[in-house]
Structures are given as structure tokens and as C-alpha cells.
Amino acid sequence: MKLDNHLRRYRFNHQQISQQDLANQVGVTRLTIHSIEKGKFNPSTLLALKIARFFKVRVEDIFYLAKEEKEK
Amino acid sequence: MKKARETLKTVSLVLGLGSISFFIFNYFVFANLRPKMIVFKPISSREESLMNWVGIGLLISLSFYLLSVWQIIKKLKNLEKIKTSFVFLVLIGVLSFLFIFSDVALLNDIGKQYRHGLSQPEWRLLYPLVSFQLLTSLSFVYLDLSGFLSQKKPKPVVRDSNLFLIVQFVGLVCGLMGLTASSLGFLFSRAWNLFLHVVLSSFILLLPYFLVVSYWFLIKLREKDRQWYDEKQLQDVGKSAFLTLILSIVFMVFLFAANYHQLDGVVSILWLPLYLFLVLFLFSLGNLYFSAQE
DSSP states (O other), rough: OOEEEOHHHHHHHTTTTTTHHHHHHHHSSSHHHHHHHTTTTTOHHHHHHHHHHHTTTHHHHEEEEEHHHHHH | HHHHHHHHHHHHHHHHHHHHHHHHHHHHHHHHHHHHHHTTTTOOOOHEEEEEEEHHHHHHHHHHHHHHHHHHHHHHEEEEEEEHHHHHHHHHHHHHHHHHHHHHHHHHHHHHHTTTTTTOTTTHHHHHHHHHHHHHHHHHHHHHHHTTSSSSOOOOOOSSSSSHHHHHHHHHHHHHHHHHHHHHHHHTTEEEEEIIIOOOHHHHHHHHHHHHHHHHHHHHHHHHHOSOHHHHHHHHHHHHHHHHHHHHHHHHHHHHHHHGTTTSHHHHHHHHHHHHHHHHHHHHHHHHHHOOOO
């Protein structure tokens, strides 16, 4: 089972905020945001919560288990 | 702030022009001394005193490279993406910085061999090194004159990845140079000296890495919400540390086995620098590799 996300979509829906601006808001490097979007890096719970709080949504709205999404 | 930037630019420009002038002067001094020294003709005290100016010139170049590399690193710290041109500039700056010490060592050897009536093959190595350094000085002065280094800083980033990557690039260069220099000990084992070729050389080759890590350390200390590594960096560092551990064990076992019958030979003074530089090289390479795996 793989953790996937809609982070890119949320960024674009949120005034097309850049990876760097999002990284600045949640206190990580741009590369971390980039790697999360590409599915190459799983964020910690803390970072996932920070990202969700920034977009004012629930964590599971952005992050999901890839298998779960298929079943839906 | 603006005044400080202008002062820095002026200091850098003065040092840069001084460095170029001295390299040209050095060419003339070498061109004058070499034909006499290779046939062991006597050198006048006036000609000998010119070497003091060569030394002063090298010191000026050393300061210029340090200042330029620092300015480049400062600039790229806030860039959104690290550019190859910046990495290239840092690397030629670090190499030119290290080559200053090579210049000193070569000139020292040439002087000694001349006094003992021995041939001086070091001249052949000296010219390419000095030419490389002259090109570096010219490039850095061009960057200064074009205002490239003193341009306004871009928007600051909360967590930088560029400085982290630059530390790894410098580590890679220092590690590789250290491994090469230490491996030479196996070829010239009789002439290998514990203090000169192991202690002093290792110290000099580690100096750029030490300086860039100190700068990174200072930047981190100044951060309000200090976090040594970003989440992904921490994961990358962990992976490269594991890789370094495994490969360094393999290498050390191989080194031990290869020298099993002569453990009291040159390997007895080479194992530590080899280990140090290998670890530095592998760790930096690992970090760069895993960081690139976005």
C-alpha cells in the first residue's frame, strides 16, 4: 500500500501557490514538497497536519492510501 | 546594508585585481627563474627576493577565493533552485583555493631540488595550476564587475536546501582530492612523511569542508525556529550514513587484507586519512544522490 496525495491539485486550487511558498509556510525545503508531490517521500504526521491546516482541510482530503482511492 | 554591500564589492574587486596582477607577475618571475634553475645557474639575491612577492600574491589570491566563494554561497542560499553554474563556480573556487597550497608545496620542492642539484619536474605541474587559478580569478572579477554577486537577494526561504547541497558538493571534492592525495602514498611510500603528507595535507584538504560546514552551522544557529535538517534531508542523511557505513567497512577490510603482510609499512600512516576521506566522499555522494531522487 502506498501513500499518495492531491497536494499538487490543492496548490493549484489555492491561487497556484508555488512549491517554495508552500515550503516556507510549513517550514520545510522546496525539495521536500516536490518529493511528496512525486510520491517519493512520505511526510511525517506533523508535516501532513501542517499542510492540511494550511489548506484548511482534513489530512485525509490531501493524503490517501493509493489502494483505498482505487476502491472508491 | 547597501554600504556594506558596496564595501564588500570594492574589497573583492581590489583583491581580485591584485590576484590577477600577481599571477601575471608570477609568470614573469617563473619565466625568469626557470631557465636558470634547471641548469643550476646561480640566482641573485634580488631574484630570490622576488619569491617573497610571489608568496604575498598567493596570499591575496587565497583571500580573494575565500571571499568570492563565500559571496557565491550567500547568493545561492536563497535561490529557489540550485543552478549548475553556481555549483561550478563554487567548485572552481574551492579547487583554486586548494591549489594555492599546491603552489607553495611545488615552489618549496623546486627550491630544495635546485639547492641539492636535482632536476625539477615540478615546473611542468606549476604552470597548469597557475593558469587554472588565473582563469578562476578572471572569472570571479568578471562576476564582480558585472554586479552578478552584489545583486539584490531574492525572497528568503524558511528552510534552505541549496546550502545543504553545496556542503555536499564541497565534501565530494575534498573527499576525492584527499583520497587521491593519500593513495599517492602507496606509489611514493619511501618519501611519504607523517607530518607533511598526512597531518598537514589532510588538514589543508579538509579546510574548505570545515569552512563551509562552519558557515552552515552559523546560519543554522541564527535561525529562530532551528531545525538542523529538513524531514527529507534527514531521511537522505540516514540513507547515506548507512551506505557509508557498509562501504567503508568493506573498504577497510580490503585495505587490511591487501596489506596483510606489510601492516607496518606505509599503510600504518595512510589508513586514517584514507578512511576519513572515503567516509567524507561516500557520505557527500550519498547525500547528493538521494537528494536528487525527488
